[in-house]
Amino acid sequence: MPDTPAIQHRIEALTERLHHLNHQYYQLDISEVPDQEFDQLLAELQQLEAEHPDLVLENSPTRRVGGTITKQFPTAVHRFPMLSLGNTYSEDDLREFDERVQRGLEGAPYSYVCELKFDGVAMSLRYEHGQLTQGVTRGDGTRGDVVTANVRTIKTLPLSLRPGTDRPEDFEVRGEIFMPLPVFDELNAEREQNGEALLANPRNAASGTLKLQNSAQVAARKLRFYAYSLLTPGRHFPSHSAALEALSRYGLPVSDTWRRASNIEEVLEFVHHWAKRRFDLPVATDGIVIKVDDLRQQDQLGFTSKSPRWAIAYKYPAEAARTRLNEVLYNVGRTGAVTPVAVLTPVPLAGTVVKRATLHNANQIELLDLRLGDTVYVEKGGEIIPKITGVDLSVRPADAVPIQYPTNCPSCGTSLVRPEGEAHFRCPNERGCPPQLKARLEHYVSRKSLNIDGLGAETVGRFFELGMVKTPADIYDLPARRPELVTLERLGEKSIDNLIAGIEASKQVPFPRVLFGLGIRYVGETVAQKLAAHYRSIDAIMAASAEEMAAVPEVGGVIAVAAAHWFQQPENRELVERLRTxxxxxxxxxxxxxxxxxxLAGLTFVISGVFENHSRDELQQLIISNGGKITGSISKKLSYLVAGDNMGPAKREKALGFKVPIISEAELMALLPTTTPAEEAVDIGEAPAPTAPPEAETGQQGSLF
Structure with missing residues (x-):
């Protein structure tokens, strides 16, 4: 018999130790133990939890890895409304705000707290008895989406707070969830490699990430959190600054950039100080929030119908620069997309020197009516990606000629095509266009694909330029060409040994990463994993039709058509055989x-909509495990359409037209053997019963946004 109290004690000890190590590492940049020791502790906890699921703690560190599939986001009413702030771009308005505060406080002394306004997603977190119990988005300010499972994946956010004698038993933390700039840049680089549209700014990226259905994908995005206020039903601290200091003591991440200001002049000094220095931070910012520090004085000042009278946001004007457009280059990506890039006379902008700016596509060039030699205005979109926003027509030469988008590939000369519904022109010469071939090789050896040690993008690009490697299969011929390799400059014996060892090791890389590494258009990491898990071999994928692949969860029609087309090409089938050899x-x-x-043998199903007790993936697996087949389209041969909520009306009408039976989730389960265990629905947490939010003026602790 297991010693349950001893096991429970060990789980609690491991949990406490891991929470402490996470705090030291992510909050204080202190590595108390080697990574291997941390991983061993985590592995021990995971093993104990797997063996004793009834002893798993609510805020176990193992939950950070994600894995929860959420079929829908419930909503919850905010106990304290998440109000918006009045904002201004004018320093004169800040002085007027200060005068209103002075009048409202009838001449009593007061001070401010100045905080950077981080450009992310406003979030309300609830902690009860020191444990994170709920995460809710701003929503409409009164009610928001419950995204607790996704919030738990943020490693800088403590699931269990450090003890404190002044810590409330039940309180809310308001803060900003954001995507660090390096993570945003990495994500966009990956999307560019995959031929996907780039994300406009980190705020949109963070917002979209929080709405992902799979928390494992959220965890991979490496979101961060900064707390900026604490709320309780009654007064717990005398001032906003005291609450911020308490949040830090409890272990919550509070940016150390906030400052007290004794008057409006010190506020303006803070504004001026960060006008340029904010660009040195690893997070996007768009302004400063100024709040009266004393909470009783906040109550005294009160609210307008829309915002508090004791706070205001100063927004920095979007920095713009004026410079000359010298040239337009056209880059050809891995998927053949031709992207125009403006070459500019270098100009300082938002903390960097801008030499190039994106022009997106032919539509943008036409919309701006750009001409070489134009004097253009450049801004940073979301203060991240430089873009041309306009032309100074007053200095345009009379004989300036509009820029003509090329009709042929700037690299190989092939006539460009523009698929219907797409913004980009593409080079269709997949087998002979050098930039495409080189980019596909770089993708194959990249970290998330085969990750071949000793063969990075620069080295494989050099081999390509020398004509030694043209396809991924050629990489595996390199070890036999060692005599040729030793003659190359900057490639010593040790480097060649590492290269050959890396190539050999890549033969053990799991199939999903190999499939991703092939560089099939639209087949990113997640799709590659789904296809590999469903078909289990490349031969089965090659034998599948586009319609069959479209039925695999998270694949869909566009991806399926692209994948089926890729595997139909003789050159690609030859590549697969060489990789097999x-x-x-x-x-x-x-x-x-x-x-x-x-x-269910001999029966085919289409699954559409959102279901109460199962995800579409789970229903598909139940059908397949009982002999049925999944397809992506409705035809006369279809056996059943399994309909959930939010199913498109077109599918229903088509099924009715073909007299295909439409069944519910429960009716599908009735078709299965009674011995087949129905998988339990994923627990996404229950939204609290709606209650009327308290009046904004009733003295709750901290700020309301």
């Missing part, structure tokens, strides 16, 4: 799941 992993290892029954 080289020993690359082209199937999922391990035994395939044993079918539960043949109850």
């Amino acid at each position: 080289a020993g690359v992993q082209l199937e999922v290892t391990g035994e395939a799941p044993v079918p539960a029954s043949d109850r």
Whole structure:
């Protein structure tokens, strides 16, 4: 018999220790133990939790890795309204704000707290007895979406607070969830490699990430959090600054950039100080928030119908520069997309020297009516990506000629095509366009694909330029060409040994990463994992039709058509065979799941909509494990349409037209053997019963936004 009290004690000790190490590492940049020791502690906790699921703590550190699938986001009413702030771009308005505060406080002494306004997603977190219990988005200010599972993946956010004698038992933390700039840049670089549209700014990226259905994907985005206020039903601290200091003591991340200001002059000094220095921070900012510090004075000043009278946001004007457009270059990406880039006379802008700016596509060039030699205005979109926003027509030469988008590939000369519904022109010469070939090789050896040690983008690009490598399969011929490799400059014996060892090791890379590394358009990491898990081998994928692939969850029609087309090409089939001969992993290892029954043999299903007790992926697996087949389109041969909420009306009408039976989730489950265990629905947490939010003026602790 297991010693349950001892096991529970060990789980609690591991949990406390891991929370402490996470705080030291993510909050204080202190590595108390080697990574290996941390991983061993985490692995021990995971093992104990797997063996004793009834002893798993609510805020276990293992929950940070994500994995929860949320089919919908419930909503919750904010106990304290999340109000918006009045804002201004004028320093004169700040002085007028100060005068209103002075009048409202009838000449009593007062001070301010100045905080950087981080450009992210406003979030309300609830802690009860020191444990994180709920995360809710701003929503409409009164009610927001419950995204607790996704919030738990943020490693800088403590799931369990450090003890404190002054810590309230039940309180809310308001703050900003954001995507660090390096993470944003990495994400956009990956999207560019995959031929996907770039994200406009980190705020949009963070917002979209929080609405992902799979918390494991959220965890991979490396979001961060800064707390900026504490709320309790009654007064707990005398001032906003005291509450910020308390939040830090409890272990919550509070940016150390905030300052007290004894008067409006010190506020303006803070504004001026960060006007340029904010660009040195690893997070996007767009202004300063100024709040009266004393909470009783906040109550005295009160609210307008829309915002507090004791706070205001100063927004920095979007920095713009004026410079000359000298040239337009056209870059060809891995998928053949031709992207125009403006070459500018270098100009300082938002803390950097801008030499180039994105022009997005032909539509943007036409919209701006750009001409070489134009004097243009440049801004940073979301203060991240430089972009041309206009032309100074007053200095345009009379004979300036509009820029003509090329009709042929700037690299290989092939006539460009523009698929219907797409903004980009593309070079269709997939087999002979050098930038495409080189970019696909760089993608194949990249960290998230085969990650070949000793063969980075620069080295494989050099081999390509020398004509030694043209396709990924050629990489596996390099070890046999060692005599040729030793003649190359800057490639010593040790480097060659590392290269050959890295190539050999890449043969053990799992099949999903190999599939991603092939560089099939639209097939990113997640899609590659889904296809690999569903079909288990590259041969099965090659044999599948676009319609069949479209039925795989998170694949869809556009991706399926692109993948099916790729595998139909003789050159790509030859590439697969060469990779097979080289020993690359082209199937999922391990035994395939044993079918539960043949109850659904000969039946085909389309699954559409959102379901109460199962995800679409779970329903698909139940059908397949009982002998049924999944398809992506409705035809006369279809056996059943399984309909959930929010199913498109077109599918329903088509099914009715073909007289295809439309069944519910419950009716599908009735078709299965009674011995087939129905998978339990994922617990996404229950929204609290709606209650009327308290009046804004009733003295709750901290600020309301």
